[in-house]
Amino acid sequence: MKSEMEDPLMVQIQLDHHHQSPPSSTYTFTKPKSKPTKSIILKMVASVAITLGLLFVFYSILFSVLEWRSSYRYSVVIDAGSSGSRIHVFRYWIESGKQVLDFGEENYGSLKLSPGLSSYADNPEGASASVTELVEFAKGRVPVGMLEKSEIRLMATAGMRLLEVSVQEQILQVIRGVLRSSGFKFQDEWASVISGSDEGVYAWVVANYAIGSLGGDPLQTTGIVELGGASAQVTFVSSEVVPPKFSRTISYGNVAYKLYSHSFLHYGQDAAEEELLESLQNSVADGIVTDPCTPKGYVFDKSSLKNSSVQAAGNFNECRSATFAMLQEGKENCAYKHCSIGSTFTPDLQ
Template sequence: MEDIKDSNENSCTRNILVILGFSCVISVIVLIAVGISQNKPLPQNVKYGIVLDAGSSHTSLYIYSWPSEKENDTGIVQQIEECQVAGPGISKYAQKLQEIGDYLAECMEKTRDVIPVSKHHETPVYLGATAGMRLLRMESEQLADRVIDAVIRTLSTYPFNFQGATIITGQEEGAYGWITINYLLGSFFQNSGWFSGISEKMNHEKTFGALDLGGASTQITFVPENHTMESPENSLQFRLYGKDYYVYTHSFLCYGKDQALWQKLAKDIQVSSDRSLRDPCFHTGYKKVVNVSDLYKTPCTKKFKRTLPFDEFQIQGTGNYEQCQQSILELFNTGDCPYSQCAFNGIYLPPIQGNFEAFSAFYFVMNFFNLTSEKVSQEEAIRKIRNFCSQPWNEVST
């Protein structure tokens, strides 16, 4: 979280890991909402699409192209350009709506140069907002609507075929992540040479599960062994490239990296007797002042809210890996389960099936530690992270 910080088998190559790390989950909206629906005949055999992924901590713009001819009624989409919008997520503009136009301008102007002018009027543009805006909507539906309306007004001024701006559900976010992973890894193409460079030995009859860690939520999606699930709201069905897929998906709102940290701080400050919080999840020597009003601003900390005898407190890092891990585990209720099997907080989870690919913040953390190699063991990863956590802040910050 910007406000708080100053700062099993992998069968794909490092290049694919990089793609997964820097490709947004919402990119697959092009595949579904655009690649399938845009069927108008064109003088050329290439079509374009623009997707903005409005996450909780930042917004990314992606430009895609695909041939007019489709394979089994689904387009083959390629990313041709990416632009990171400068600034935080769009939910942070709820009190400064007049700045949204400038916020999106640089990346939107870039699309004019990348996409041929003759294609502008038929190029669809779509914005999908995720958990940051879902949280804002929980705080104030009126504020969330105003942000989306401001985005719509801005995007409608460009010479493209504006398709809409919406807050997608957690279920949709998980589903799009699963499709993106399996699309990039070629799981949907059993005999296509288009993905032959990824892995010649890949079993295309199997799909990969998807793990997505964002700033405000985290998603898990996979194909369970049994299509019959105890929790129908966690079940989705797709038909892609001529084949039906039945998946389990759930989005854990408030368990993205930023909101989970807010939860942890709200939980721990309850037992503090003064204005300081000795926190093992920050490096020794790290200090940061936090306003209590900011701590309780998010809906994710409401269950921990209580009247404190101070308006602000100071985090004092102690840098202890084991104690930090134990503190974080206290955020997960694994005791109450109304189903035969649960993940945590009473959410149904069928038996885990197959191999998984982890991306977004999972990738960024592992990449920071140079742990994206195929042959890194869990023990080595834990050792590296433990050693990093034990370093004093003055060394880390330099």
């Protein structure tokens, strides 16, 4: 009978691939008839070491990739503007303690629905269907297991700011009910009407984050003019002392940014156009009103006209003059050193 030492050595190896384990493989090693030389032993040791090293690197990379993919997080924001509500769904990850955003198709999605929430002033319950459709869009981009961990917020802007506070609250209560039952992480205060100056600050942060200027010299940042439907936000870093009413300070890393930020209500694209048209109609008792800011050939909706016929003239110089005159209304009441628009303070531009 052969001794136990002379029997072939049977070794069973199983690789755990986490999700799917392949069938175990059996390898047979036979006891050599002669002792290997020193050089052969060294080569074998080196070969095994290299193989183990490569396996270690491979699995390290595999595990890091799996960990990175599993660390995706999601955040949902509804921007409720005057002309419509747009939902933004972000997929991001944490790197060196900071949130990293990538606006590629896989990591960002949005959907806009009209009309805006302010159009439901006479029927607050009507806002429910609009917000529900936006929430369903977000659910299609966030894994079911991540819903309760992903925050959803709604920020209403100028369209809602134009409504009475009591009407705002009625619409918000309807929206909060939808968001509470959405499955996302939500608190009632996360659905609100934000101030115009805060709206400008958010736009400024986004713009400077996108161009990579946050974290550097404040005076090397870029100012923004955000033209909404009902209001226009102006926000930038000023070297001039800004009155507290118009001042905002934010920090990014170790850098503090002192901002001028103000929202000019009624100067959004839609509201300003309506105001200019009304001003032109008021200047003529009867007859035809010439609108220099609308291209020739445009036919106005008669239901939107006050009491006159309006003809589009498409004259740039006259449009510029009419617009400038509108922006200067109320300037005589300016109580500050600089008032570029009406009686509102604006720092010197450099």
